[in-house]
Amino acid sequence: MLEIEQKKDNGKIVLKLKGEASIENAEKIHKSFLQFINNNETLLLDLDEVEKVDISFLQILAALCKTLNEKKGEILFLTSLPKPLEEALIISGYFRYKHCIFDHGKSCWINEMIRSTEGG
Amino acid sequence: MEISDPRDYYIEEASELLSEIEARIVDLEKSPEDYELLNTVFRALHTIKGSGSMFGYDEIASFTHEVETVFDYLRDGKLLINKKIIDSTLMACDHISVLLKNPQNADKELQEKLVASFRELMSKVQEYAPHTAEPTPPLAEKTQEEPRKTYRIEFKPGREIFLRGIKILPLLNELSDLGEALIIANSDELPNLEDLNPEHCYTTWTAILTTSSGINAIKDVFIFVEDYSRIKIDVIDEGDVLGTEDDYKKIGEILSERGYMNVEEINKIISKKKLFGEMAVEQGIVTPDKVESALAEQKYVREMRKRRNEVQTGSTIRVKNEKLDYLVDLVGELVTLQARLSGYANKDGEAELLNISETLEGLTSELRETTMSIRMVPLTETFRSFFRLVRDLSHELGKNVELVTYGAETELDKNVIDMLKDPLVHIIRNSVDHGIEHSKDRAALGKPEKGTITQGAAYSGANVLIEISDDGRVLDPEKIRKKGEEKGLIKSGSEIGEHELFNLIFEPGFSTSEKATGISGRGVGMDVVRKNIERLRGTVEVASEKNRGTTITIRLPLTLSIIDGLLLEVGDGKYIVNLSDVVECFELTGDLLGISDNNSIANIRGEAVPFINLRTLFSQQDASEGNMQLVVVNTEDQKTGIAVDRVLGQTQIVIKPLSIAFRNVEEVSGSTILGDGSIALILDVNKITQKAREEKTSRIAK
Numbered sequence: 001m002l003e004i005e006q007k008k009d010n011g012k013i014v015l016k017l018k019g020e021a022s023i024e025n026a027e028k029i030h031k032s033f034l035q036f037i038n039n040n041e042t043l044l045l046d047l048d049e050v051e052k053v054d055i056s057f058l059q060i061l062a063a064l065c066k067t068l069n070e071k072k073g074e075i076l077f078l079t080s081l082p083k084p085l086e087e088a089l090i091i092s093g094y095f096r097y098k099h100c101i102f103d104h105g106k107s108c109w110i111n112e113m114i115r116s117t118e119g120g
Numbered sequence: 121m122e123i124s125d126p127r128d129y130y131i132e133e134a135s136e137l138l139s140e141i142e143a144r145i146v147d148l149e150k151s152p153e154d155y156e157l158l159n160t161v162f163r164a165l166h167t168i169k170g171s172g173s174m175f176g177y178d179e180i181a182s183f184t185h186e187v188e189t190v191f192d193y194l195r196d197g198k199l200l201i202n203k204k205i206i207d208s209t210l211m212a213c214d215h216i217s218v219l220l221k222n223p224q225n226a227d228k229e230l231q232e233k234l235v236a237s238f239r240e241l242m243s244k245v246q247e248y249a250p251h252t253a254e255p256t257p258p259l260a261e262k263t264q265e266e267p268r269k270t271y272r273i274e275f276k277p278g279r280e281i282f283l284r285g286i287k288i289l290p291l292l293n294e295l296s297d298l299g300e301a302l303i304i305a306n307s308d309e310l311p312n313l314e315d316l317n318p319e320h321c322y323t324t325w326t327a328i329l330t331t332s333s334g335i336n337a338i339k340d341v342f343i344f345v346e347d348y349s350r351i352k353i354d355v356i357d358e359g360d361v362l363g364t365e366d367d368y369k370k371i372g373e374i375l376s377e378r379g380y381m382n383v384e385e386i387n388k389i390i391s392k393k394k395l396f397g398e399m400a401v402e403q404g405i406v407t408p409d410k411v412e413s414a415l416a417e418q419k420y421v422r423e424m425r426k427r428r429n430e431v432q433t434g435s436t437i438r439v440k441n442e443k444l445d446y447l448v449d450l451v452g453e454l455v456t457l458q459a460r461l462s463g464y465a466n467k468d469g470e471a472e473l474l475n476i477s478e479t480l481e482g483l484t485s486e487l488r489e490t491t492m493s494i495r496m497v498p499l500t501e502t503f504r505s506f507f508r509l510v511r512d513l514s515h516e517l518g519k520n521v522e523l524v525t526y527g528a529e530t531e532l533d534k535n536v537i538d539m540l541k542d543p544l545v546h547i548i549r550n551s552v553d554h555g556i557e558h559s560k561d562r563a564a565l566g567k568p569e570k571g572t573i574t575q576g577a578a579y580s581g582a583n584v585l586i587e588i589s590d591d592g593r594v595l596d597p598e599k600i601r602k603k604g605e606e607k608g609l610i611k612s613g614s615e616i617g618e619h620e621l622f623n624l625i626f627e628p629g630f631s632t633s634e635k636a637t638g639i640s641g642r643g644v645g646m647d648v649v650r651k652n653i654e655r656l657r658g659t660v661e662v663a664s665e666k667n668r669g670t671t672i673t674i675r676l677p678l679t680l681s682i683i684d685g686l687l688l689e690v691g692d693g694k695y696i697v698n699l700s701d702v703v704e705c706f707e708l709t710g711d712l713l714g715i716s717d718n719n720s721i722a723n724i725r726g727e728a729v730p731f732i733n734l735r736t737l738f739s740q741q742d743a744s745e746g747n748m749q750l751v752v753v754n755t756e757d758q759k760t761g762i763a764v765d766r767v768l769g770q771t772q773i774v775i776k777p778l779s780i781a782f783r784n785v786e787e788v789s790g791s792t793i794l795g796d797g798s799i800a801l802i803l804d805v806n807k808i809t810q811k812a813r814e815e816k817t818s819r820i821a822k
């Protein structure tokens with residue numbers, strides 16, 4: 001079960017995901033992200049109520065970040081790192097980007113998430 | 121049967137494992153001490169859970185996790201196998217079988233009941249053992265089947281693996297559970313969002329795993345995905361070679377070994393004399409992900425080797441007890457000789473001799489501490505043996521009793537542990553026999569049917585505290601008073617606090633039990649327990665409170681033989697107090713005696729500290745010249761003073777037993793030979809404190 005809510009906040013698009021961000025809903029998530037990548041906009045993601053995460057979701061997030069970076073768009077995370085996502089990042093080995101030796105800058109979506117977490 | 125869906129494999133394998141668990145559980149009922157049986161059940165549950173999670177059988181995975189946790193505690197000795205666990209596990213097997221084959225028929229109520237009963241077991245262990253709440257070590261840490269090796273596992277799942285219902289995260293989790301693991305996700309094949317098929321897997325993984333589980337255990341993790349993935353497992357560190365250098369392969373070697381680069385490309389980059397990884401990425405030979413992954417492997421293995429070499433440098437050897445005892449004796453002699461030399465050097469005053477004496481004093485002190493630390497062993501084995509004792513006793517008495525332990529890692533001198541066992545056995549026997557009630561009686565009192573005995577240990581300064589408590593019936597103060605009066609231990613109608621009253625149970629011949637049983641109460645009473653504990657220079661106390669149960673607290677010194685002491689002088693006599701008990705020393709001037717009515721309470725910075733004058737205590741008639749010195753000691757968070765003629769200074773001493781003449785002097789616990797050959801008596805600070813407090817109380821009462 002996954003709900004995707006879309007709203008505007010100060011002119012920016014906010015996408016809130018609630019429920020299971022897993023393979024069963026991968027297509028739905030993919031489609032909703034695709035709507036925004038051509039707008040050269042800042043996309044605000046709220047993942048606070050995500051309850052379940054699997055590799056398919058990590059891949060979608062990574063691909064979204066890669067694409068927005070190429071299109072000079074931006075992805076910002078509104079909330080702190082939710083527990084299921086943090087666990088998935090650790091187990092899957094995606095978390096190594098936190099200590100990435102290359103300067104991914106804004107293209108490193110995990111660093112972005114950690115920044116938003118640390119920033120409150 | 122032709123199997124096409126990997127989930128069918130899972131159902132088949134899980135069913136076989138359930139049959140194995142059932143057979144082993146029945147064996148365990150007959151041989152509850154068989155560790156290998158416990159291990160087999162645990163591993164089978166672990167596989168059912170791990171693979172269940174991998175194939176999306178989340179309910180089976182989470183339910184099995186509850187059972188598995190119980191077996192992990194059993195393996196660690198934190199729980200003792202009992203009929204309830206056996207029955208619940210067999211019911212859990214039936215339930216898992218239904219969840220596997222017929223989930224729509226699963227009895228949810230039964231599932232909740234079983235989970236609640238497993239959690240209840242866990243909560244008891246956690247409640248009583250706050251110090252053991254460390255994360256469970258991975259499976260491989262406990263099995264130790266093969267030499268520890270480090271593997272590089274390259275896992276490239278097929279693109280459509282998600283569509284087969286296979287979940288990767290539980291698989292990676294299971295791999296990590298095999299030992300120490302570094303998982304690296306490589307996402308360089310990941311396309312842009314527009315080209316991404318969200319149901320395809322683009323990520324590949326490199327895992328660096330250090331484990332003693334062996335290559336077959338690693339292969340088992342991938343058993344259900346091997347037909348749809350590329351899996352390559354290489355040993356990159358043998359792990360059992362002594363003196364292996366900390367260093368590890370260069371990045372180029374790792375990339376070449378993994379097949380990302382050839383020798384020609386490597387040489388081309390080396391000739392540029394720049395950072396290899398950066399150059400390889402710059403020239404488009406490998407992706408940043410691949411270099412990062414190789415760097416992670418390099419860092420992991422280098423750190424692992426460094427750690428291993430440190431451990432190997434300090435690896436262990438077995439030494440006979442007698443040799444250790446002899447070593448301690450020799451160190452004792454050396455300490456005495458060093459004290460003699462120190463005394464002589466101070467008298468002689470020759471600079472070079474003083475220098476040599478001081479250097480030898482430092483070395484002797486270090487040698488003493490090292491030797492003592494060799495004799496320190498954890499209480500684990502001692503505590504573990506009581507599980508069997510409680511089980512047998514409770515069966516014999518038809519009671520339902522559980523033993524919970526904490527702090528078993530606390531270390532004590534081996535000789536102390538050896539001498540401690542009998543008193544502990546007696547206390548635990550008493551708890552099972554006289555403390556814990558029968559289930560029926562407990563139920564009538566509104567208590568849980570199963571009684572709990574908790575045994576724990578913790579450090580407290582230079583002492584170790586051992587507590588044995590039970591939630592059985594509490595001590596009856598009236599009964600104890602009556603018995604105490606009958607035995608002449610207290611005067612009839614005398615005012616005595618509950619603490620002192622309860623501690624009458626340690627007096628010789630005291631027993632409130634109306635009938636002796638085969639288990640305890642056969643003449644060997646708590647007085648023997650106290651005598652044995654005091655022989656170890658320890659103390660024992662009891663506290664009992666309605667609704668909280670009874671707790672016996674044993675306080676023991678960390679070591680038996682050599683201590684740092686403070687040398688005191690009173691008249692012609694010399695005395696020692698353990699330096700770790702000393703808080704401060706003062707000259708006993710009129711200011712300090714300001715609030716004292718008869719020179720027995722000192723005013724230390726506004727605090728009334730009772731003190732004992734050793735001159736009075738040891739009947740030294742002639743008065744000392746000048747002011748006396750006050751040594752303030754701290755026991756059980758209370759300060760007490762000891763007034764002496766002079767404080768002579770710090771010294772290392774070897775504790776010797778008391779001669780018969782002093783055996784009845786409660787305030788003295790041992791003796792020692794000083795450097796000049798004279799004898800000093802070691803003061804029992806606990807007894808002196810007790811005496812000072814009693815005198816203070818009686819004065820206040822007057």
